[in-house]
Amino acid sequence: AQSVTQLGSHVSVSEGALVLLRCNYSSSVPPYLFWYVQYPNQGLQLLLKYTTGATLVKGINGFEAEFKKSETSFHLTKPSAHMSDAAEYFCAVSVYSSNTGKLIFGQGTTLQVKP
Amino acid sequence: DGGITQSPKYLFRKEGQNVTLSCEQNLNHDAMYWYRQDPGQGLRLIYYSQIVNDFQKGDIAEGYSVSREKKESFPLTVTSAQKNPTAFYLCASRTRNTGELFFGEGSRLTVL
Numbered sequence: 001a002q003s004v005t006q007l008g009s010h011v012s013v014s015e016g017a018l019v020l021l022r023c024n025y026s027s028s029v030p031p032y033l034f035w036y037v038q039y040p041n042q043g044l045q046l047l048l049k050y051t052t053g054a055t056l057v058k059g060i061n062g063f064e065a066e067f068k069k070s071e072t073s074f075h076l077t078k079p080s081a082h083m084s085d086a087a088e089y090f091c092a093v094s095v096y097s098s099n100t101g102k103l104i105f106g107q108g109t110t111l112q113v114k115p
Numbered sequence: 116d117g118g119i120t121q122s123p124k125y126l127f128r129k130e131g132q133n134v135t136l137s138c139e140q141n142l143n144h145d146a147m148y149w150y151r152q153d154p155g156q157g158l159r160l161i162y163y164s165q166i167v168n169d170f171q172k173g174d175i176a177e178g179y180s181v182s183r184e185k186k187e188s189f190p191l192t193v194t195s196a197q198k199n200p201t202a203f204y205l206c207a208s209r210t211r212n213t214g215e216l217f218f219g220e221g222s223r224l225t226v227l
Binding site: 009032034036041042043044045046049051090094101102103105106107108 | 119121146148150155156157158160163165173203205207209213214215216217218219220221223
């Protein structure tokens with residue numbers, strides 16, 4: 001069975017500082033991995049995804065993530081935080097060979113950006 | 116524009132009443148999903164449907180029901196059997212190739 005663990009339910013950074021949100025997954029078969037962002041009382045928006053190929057994935061708003069199979073990790077980074085990055089972030093995993101398409105989500109990490 | 120529309124955005128219900136949340140998509144996606152979101156618990160899958168007239172239970176289906184009579188529509192009914200229905204409900208549909216989910220804006224249900 002697949003699972004996702006996001007380390008840290010709350011992360012606080014200063015504006016301009018590095019953003020690092022951690023995600024570890026468990027999957028017995030090659031996974032598809034996703035990061036979503038959610039602003040208050042809104043749906044989820046895809047930031048980036050890893051399916052196959054290049055392990056460093058670039059997404060919207062300057063975010064990127066690296067798939068590390070040996071560490072079963074897919075951490076999200078951004079070199080310089082902006083106030084507008086304050087939101088909740090979800091890591092998710094699905095199994096590419098599965099036709100159900102279910103995504104398993106982590107618990108979420110709330111990012112606070114201080115001026 | 117293509118997307119997923121959920122309605123209503125906010126809904127209040129008295130205990131013992133059933134309520135139906137609407138989800139419509141014009142993305143031509145076959146698969147659709149309902150998730151429930153509670154603070155600190157991430158998203159939990161209620162029901163999903165991969166094709167018209169077929170659907171499967173997710174992890175927390177008790178107290179909920181769905182139908183899939185049209186490709187575009189996947190309504191969720193929160194029944195009086197659901198013990199703790201106050202939550203934020205998210206509908207999504209999926210692309211066939213990469214498995215990416217597209218989400219609606221959500222419906223917030225409050226039971227008074």
